[in-house]
Each structure stands twice: as structure tokens, then as C-alpha cells.
Amino acid sequence: MSKIKLINFTQLSQKEKEMVLEWRNSKDIRRWMLTSTEISLPNHLNFIESLKVKTDRLYFVLQESKSYIGVISFSEITAQSCSLGIYKNPLSFGVGDTLLQNISEYAFKVLCVKTILAQVFADNTKAVALYKKNNFTLKSTENFNKRVLLNMELSYENW
Numbered sequence: 001m002s003k004i005k006l007i008n009f010t011q012l013s014q015k016e017k018e019m020v021l022e023w024r025n026s027k028d029i030r031r032w033m034l035t036s037t038e039i040s041l042p043n044h045l046n047f048i049e050s051l052k053v054k055t056d057r058l059y060f061v062l063q064e065s066k067s068y069i070g071v072i073s074f075s076e077i078t079a080q081s082c083s084l085g086i087y088k089n090p091l092s093f094g095v096g097d098t099l100l101q102n103i104s105e106y107a108f109k110v111l112c113v114k115t116i117l118a119q120v121f122a123d124n125t126k127a128v129a130l131y132k133k134n135n136f137t138l139k140s141t142e143n144f145n146k147r148v149l150l151n152m153e154l155s156y157e158n159w
Contacts, residue, residue, distance in 0.1 A: 032124050069092045
């Protein structure tokens with residue numbers, strides 16, 4: 001298994017920042033996001049710049065060998081828990097487990113949280129199956145813009 005490198009968004013080159021924006025604005029990625037509007041380059045760059053001073057958010061691009069495979073993020077970080085974000089490079093396939101394993105390892109070993117929280121649309125069946133396969137449990141559901149949003153979590157004990 002090759003080594004995964006986590007590259008903090010604040011350390012990305014201009015080319016890498018533009019690559020991530022292209023992924024995020026991909027129709028196949030946007031449809032699963034809470035905010036599905038396209039993001040402009042200036043807004044994207046301002047967001048990345050804001051991460052330099054925020055202590056409750058971390059965003060990483062994952063690189064395996066010479067390939068960029070996806071993005072993982074942590075928000076609402078406390079001593080107890082954090083919320084995760086995840087999306088893959090639209091050209092990568094079969095990387096969900098790798099992304100989720102890196103999220104779990106970073107959250108539990110580096111951030112030392114006790115619980116990882118995830119929100120996923122119920123109709124995103126691939127993501128729901130990925131979370132369940134990795135021991136996330138359903139805690140509640142809610143309606144969000146006429147869609148069902150699942151609130152899931154993974155505790156350190158179940159990891």
C-alpha cells in the first residue's frame with residue numbers, strides 16, 4: 001500500500017488550489033454538498049486564506065504517489081468531536097475507504113476527538129454504504145431543502 005500524503009489547504013500551490021476548486025464545482029460533487037452552488041475562484045481563494053486563522057477547521061488534499069485522490073476536512077473541532085467533510089477527485093475511483101480511513105486516523109490520533117460526526121443525504125447511497133461499512137451509525141434524520149439528511153457518527157470505541 002502506498003503512503004498517503006495530507007496537504008493542508010493553506011500549503012497548496014496556486015495550481016493545486018485551482019484543481020480543488022474544479023473538483024468542488026464538478027456537477028457530480030456539488031449535488032451532494034449542503035451548498036451546491038458553484039464557487040468562484042476569488043471566493044475559493046478567500047476561503048483558503050481564512051483557514052490560516054481559523055482553529056476549528058482543517059482541510060487537506062490527499063495525495064497517493066503522484067495522484068491527488070480527494071479532499072478531507074474537519075470542522076466544529078472540539079475536545080469531544082468534529083464534523084467531517086469528504087469528496088473525491090472526480091477522476092478517482094475506489095478511494096472512499098482510503099479517504100475515510102485517513103479522516104478517522106487523523107481525527108482520533110491527531111485531533112484526539114472521541115466522536116466523528118457526518119451528514120450525508122439519504123439518496124447518496126454510495127456514501128451511506130461507505131459510512132456504514134466503516135462503522136458509522138445513524139443518530140437522526142432531518143429535512144434539508146426537500147431532501148432527507150442523515151446525521152451519522154463514529155465513536156473511537158467503534159473505530
